[in-house]
Amino acid sequence: MNAPLVAAPPIAAIATPAGRGGIGIVRVSGCDIGSLIEGIAGRTLEPRVASRVDFLDAAGSMIDSGIAIYFARPNSYTGEDVVEWHGHGGHAVMRLLLARCIELGARLAEPGEFTKRAFLNGKLDLAQAEAVADVIEAATATAVRAAARSLSGEFSCDVHALRDALIDLRAYTEATLDFPEEDLDLLREGDVRERLATIRQRLDRMLARARAGAVLREGLTVVLVGAPNVGKSSLLNRLVGEDAAIVTAIPGTTRDTVERDVEIAGIPLTIVDTAGLRETTDTVELLGIERTRNAISRADLALIIVDARDDDRAGTAVVDEVPAKLPRIVVHNKCDLAGIAPRVERGAAAVDAPGSTTTTDIWLCALTGDGVDALVETVQRVAGVHNIGEDAFFARARQLEALRDAALHLELAQMHADAAAPPIELFAEELRAAQHALSSITGEFSSEDLLGEIFSRFCIGK
DSSP states (O other), X not given: OOOOOSSOOOEEEEOXXXXXXXXXXXXXXXXXXXXXXXXXXXXXXXXXXXXXXXXXXXXXXXXXXXXXXXXXXXXXXXXXXXXXXXXXXXXXXHHHHHHHHHHTTOEEOOTTHHHHHHHHTTSSOHHHHHHHHHHHHOOSHHHHHHHHHHHTTHHHHHHHHHHHHHHHHHHHHHHHHHOGGGOOOHHHHTOHXXXXXXXXXXXXXXXXXXXXXXXXXXXXXEEEEESTTSSHHHHHHHHXXXXXXXXXXXXXXXXXXXXXXXXXXXXXXXXXXXXXXXXXXXXXXXXXXXXXXXXXXXXXXXXXEEETTSOGGGGHHHHHHSOTTSOEEEEEEOTTTTTOOOEEEEOSSOOOSTTOOOOEEEEOOTTTOTTHHHHHHHHHHHHTOTTTGGGOOOOOHHHHHHHHHHHHHHHHHHHHHHSSSOOHHHHHHHHHHHHHHHHHHXXXXXXXXXXXXXXXXXXXXX
């Protein structure tokens, strides 16, 4: 647990969004806010009871009338004394109530400072604290559920369980280093290789869940590329469920990129329709093609659209425009006109992980929607959430990096363990580094700079 704050000055903030609403909330947290409560409510408040009070200014005149709820430390969100003033949600009245709190000794809270105090007082670990902001910012229902799993501590529990397994293995390993006279055959008698393999498997599963959560958190940018008049705009309209792009039989109708945000199968997607790629001397069309290339450079996935009536060579020039490391799906559109039933043909290796460049071919009709469900399922596979989206952790970039760092150290530990003459000291050091990486996720090892960076991104009042 983290050490509690000592004599932390009270902080106050409006905890509801700016603007007018039925209810507005001003939140205050501090080590001793009894005088502030009496200054506004005119009396003491019973803990954890919603009390009907008039909110008073310095002269005893009523600012507003509403509900006050007092949470005595340590049984509060921050671990300090907390009071929430629930009044009418007008901008002016909220500002007056906040000013009164500051007049009575509180200062304006910084972004995320309430949650930062909850972390410093041991009410939340760092992964849970970050999940607070993630729940607020989640763009889809699936993302909300993933963030809630992290907020509830499920992610942290898995991290702690894995860390504890590493600690047990380290204890056995370092006992061998500390007591060489015992002459333990570390790798044989301790089943070290088997134990390490089990830990690595558990970490791989956790990484898969975290990667899926990262997709749910960040979303994917999907770029539609192809020659003119292959149906890119029709597919955009089908995926977003509206006429977002103009569709005509005239090649080159789309001259600029068209972006739309949409949720598909629980994944937030930004779909980018682009100008058709072809040789041209038209100045406006050339500008559109340059923007197409820019869109490809920032995409997470490319849908390469070709006309199903053309032979396999038709999309070769377009494929050459897509970077080799960018995952792609080749969409053979207008399959109805080609007399081909909708189907999916996957490459020799399944597209089951982000970063895979295995090509999947899909035949569909964007105009009627036949085969589009198969496209959606394949996008899920590329995103890595086709099986575990409902079981994902809402992971941030730093958490993913920590998991990857731990995996790398365990891989090096495995190499040392498999050596003919295992270097036990190096093996033990890699286990220590892996444990340190995992502990950084929950904040057991964290710098003030890291904490400042994390909580600065929160909204004020949370």
